[in-house]
Amino acid sequence: MNQADSELQRRYHRARQQHGGGSITVLQLGADSCVFASGSGTAPEAVQTLALGTRRTGELFRHVPPTAYEMEEAIMVVEDALAPLRAQLPAATTLYCGDALLHEVARHAGIGETAMAWLPTVQLEFTFGRFAEVVQGRPASAEGLPLDAEFAAALLIVRELTHHLGFDGLYLLPAQ
Template sequence: MHELHHTLRQLYLRARTLQPEGAITVLQLSAGHCGFASGSGAAPASSTLLALGTQLGASLFRHAPPTVQEMEHAIMQVEDSLAPVRPTLAADSQLYCADAEVRALAGHAGVSGDGILWLPTEQLEHTFGRFAEVVQGRPAALERLPVDAEFAATLLIVRELTHHLGFAGIRLLP
């Protein structure tokens, strides 16, 4: 647990070098955890770890793509898990992430490149809508989206946190 908080702090310091002023929040999404560090200063004012990660898909999604009922259940679970985090985050902060899975998600949303990338919430919402069409029966090949549980969980978690925690998007660090 201490190691995860240390990793969050390092990610925060890395993002702080890119944005020396203003509030920032960093996200670390792994198989078993979702971590946040947030603040306006040189060091994060808060650090939060949730037992919510991409392996959520393996426990909730029995089908590929998930069924409508599986997605609805997962959405409720993710929303409930994220709700207590909102008060711990610095107001009006910019969200940063360096996770490979989230960068891959950005590629499926049409955002790709080698440097720092910007994935706006609107583009993420559009990608979630495309995935919802696949869940409702549209052939996945038409949308060119993966249908595995890990991708579904990553998309769901990132969409819900940007949507419900009020971020305009995510800056993806290389």
């Protein structure tokens, strides 16, 4: 078991302790891939890896901030990558993530740091809308959002994930 696998197992275990019964899915958002560990037991019953990460997606952004065309292109790429996952995730699963970059997204969405912060899809959509306004020409200083490709990619991936896979939001495990 490599270090990334160990971290995913630790996150799954922490999420399971917090969640109790029912199905959970733990997202590990990496530079080149997203890994999803799902199950209802003490260990994940399924692990899926998608070739979709912050660096990989961020490479679609050639401008700072990305242009509207670059965002549309990235949305299509992310949607296509996520589409097969819908059939592989358990029904009524709860999403968890502990990645530091998603904690940053949550801070910009107005979610404070707590032991188990909840980032609702509504807040995520609002934050994505703010970013879209900057892409459309609103002064970046008006929104106070980071403009780097990694942040834009993380925001886009998690927004598309919650939006298209039917999550009400995600719980943020403490970052390590």
